[in-house]
Structure formats: structure tokens, C-alpha cells
Amino acid sequence: xxxxxxxxxxxxxxxxxxxxxxxxxxxxxxxxxxxxxxxxxxxxxxx
Amino acid sequence: xxxxxxxxxxxxxxxxxxxxxxxxxxxxxxxxxxxxxxxxxxxxxxxxxxxxxxxxxxxxxxxxxxxxxxxxxxxxxxxxxxxxxxxxxxxxxxxxxxxxxxxxxxxxxxxxxxxxxxxxxxxxxxxxxxxxxxxxxxxxxxxxxxxxxxxxxxxxxxxxxxxxxxxxxxxxxxxxxxxxxxxxxxxxxxxxxxxxxxxxxxxxxxxxxxxxxxxxxxxxxxxxxxxxxxxxxxxxxxxxxx
Numbered sequence: 065x066x067x068x069x070x071x072x073x074x075x076x077x078x079x080x081x082x083x084x085x086x087x088x089x090x091x092x093x094x095x096x097x098x099x100x101x102x103x104x105x106x107x108x109x110x111x
Numbered sequence: 112x113x114x115x116x117x118x119x120x121x122x123x124x125x126x127x128x129x130x131x132x133x134x135x136x137x138x139x140x141x142x143x144x145x146x147x148x149x150x151x152x153x154x155x156x157x158x159x160x161x162x163x164x165x166x167x168x169x170x171x172x173x174x175x176x177x178x179x180x181x182x183x184x185x186x187x188x189x190x191x192x193x194x195x196x197x198x199x200x201x202x203x204x205x206x207x208x209x210x211x212x213x214x215x216x217x218x219x220x221x222x223x224x225x226x227x228x229x230x231x232x233x234x235x236x237x238x239x240x241x242x243x244x245x246x247x248x249x250x251x252x253x254x255x256x257x258x259x260x261x262x263x264x265x266x267x268x269x270x271x272x273x274x275x276x277x278x279x280x281x282x283x284x285x286x287x288x289x290x291x292x293x294x295x296x297x298x299x300x301x302x303x304x305x306x307x308x309x310x311x312x313x314x315x316x317x318x319x320x321x322x323x324x325x326x327x328x329x330x331x332x333x334x335x336x337x338x339x340x341x342x343x344x345x346x347x348x349x350x351x352x353x
Contacts, residue, residue: 109335
């Protein structure tokens with residue numbers, strides 16, 4: 065498989081393959097981004 | 112070097128190694144392993160589906176152990192109980208994330224492979240139930256503001272964990288639409304696919320550990336900020352002139 069055939073949207077199988085690989089990164093990345101945002105908005109405890 | 116900065120450096124190192132392994136695993140899964148004979152390129156979904164589905168059965172046990180620790184320590188050592196509670200909420204969130212992705216990627220595979228999005232077979236149904244149990248766990252924590260919420264959610268978690276071995280054994284106990292076990296079962300995987308499976312399993316395990324510990328650290332930070340705010344409020348009320 066090549067990048068060209070990876071992004072081939074002509075069949076449902078190919079579309080779903082891309083949806084899974086891209087979707088997983090988007091969901092996991094969004095969760096990490098949400099945690100980073102909460103981290104910066106939560107006051108650090110005094111040592 | 113102070114301890115927090117050492118931990119931060121270790122976290123960055125772990126994160127960088129995780130991303131590198133996931134990139135390598137992606138290359139294995141998409142470009143290097145051979146195309147499966149019957150399903151073609153659709154089978155490559157398996158390399159992302161399997162790690163999420165498997166890890167979705169591991170993190171509930173972290174939640175289970177943390178909840179038991181919370182129940183044990185809640186009267187004996189409240190500070191340790193708070194840490195256990197933070198680990199419980201972190202692992203419950205990560206469970207919902209991984210099981211959710213396992214379900215969604217399975218459905219995206221099922222539609223082109225079986226012609227249906229969903230089948231109410233034992234594996235899929237018990238796995239959906241697992242996801243719903245941990246969603247209800249998080250909703251309980253979020254929307255029931257009570258001093259007993261942590262205890263109630265810990266008890267719920269103990270019951271939720273019972274579903275995990277049922278999910279695991281479902282494809283052995285019952286005939287299901289879901290394929291048989293790919294390691295040591297009837298649906299044995301060809302060894303040529305092992306590199307993609309193992310690198311992705313390892314990479315997503317490292318990712319899962321990273322986000323679990325980060326979420327735990329965030330919850331501890333939130334707990335400590337709450338404690339400080341409560342102490343400041345008490346001190347302020349004591350300083351109020353009579």
C-alpha cells in the first residue's frame with residue numbers, strides 16, 4: 065500500500081480504513097489537548 | 112535536579128518514544144505488512160482496532176484495583192484514599208476512551224466486512240455494556256455532588272469489573288459474529304502480520320500509560336488545589352474580626 069492508495073476514497077473499505085486511522089489520532093489527540101488545557105487552568109499546589 | 116523536573120523530563124522522553132514507536136507501527140501496518148488475502152486493505156483496520164480493544168480490557172482492572180484501594184483506605188488513611196480515587200477516575204476515563212475507539216473501529220470494520228454496522232452478539236453486547244458501565248461511572252461522579260460520590264463510584268467500579276472477564280471469554284463461550292481469538296484460537300493470525308500487531312500494541316500501550324499517568328497527575332493537581340482553597344477559606348474565616 066502507498067500513500068496514494070491509502071487516501072483512495074473510491075470504496076467503502078478504503079474510506080473506513082482512513083476514518084479509523086485518522087479518527088483514532090484525532091480522538092486521542094483531542095483528549096490529550098483537553099488534559100493540557102485543564103492542566104494550565106488548574107492552579108499548581110504550593111511546594 | 113529537583114524531583115518534579117526529573118519526572119517532567121521522563122514524561123517528555125516517554126512521550127517522544129511513544130510517538131516514534133507509533134509512527135513506526137503505522138508504517139508497519141499501512142506500508143510494510145502484506146495485504147490480507149480475503150479482506151484486502153480493510154484488514155489493516157485490525158492493527159488499530161486490536162490494541163484499543165485489548166487495552167480497553169486492561170484499564171478497567173486499574174480502575175478496579177484503585178477503587179478497592181480507595182475503599183480500604185478511606186477511613187484508615189484518607190490521603191492515600193484521595194490518591195487512589197484520582198487513579199480510579201483517571202483509569203475510568205481512559206477506559207471509556209479506549210473501549211469507545213474499540214467499538215467505533217469495530218463498527219467501521221463490520222460494515223464493509225459483514226454488511227452490517229452492529230450485531231447483538233455476545234462479544235459486541237458485553238463490550239458495549241462495559242463502555243456504558245464506565246460512562247455511568249463518570250456521570251455518577253460528575254452529576255451527583257455528594258461526599259459519598261467517591262465511595263458510590265468505587266462500589267460501582269467493583270461491579271463493572273465483573274464484565275471484563277465476560278467480554279474476554281465471550282468469543283470462547285458463545286458462537287459470535289465477532290471473529291475467534293487471533294492468538295491461540297481458531298482464527299490464528301499469520302506470523303507475517305505479527306510486526307504490525309505487536310508494534311501497534313506496544314505503541315498504544317505506551318500511549319495509554321502516558322495519558323493514564325497524565326490524567327492521574329491532573330486529578331491530583333485538582334485535588335490539591337481544592338484542598339488549598341478550602342484551607343484558605345478556613346483561615347480567612349478564623350481571621351474575621353468578632
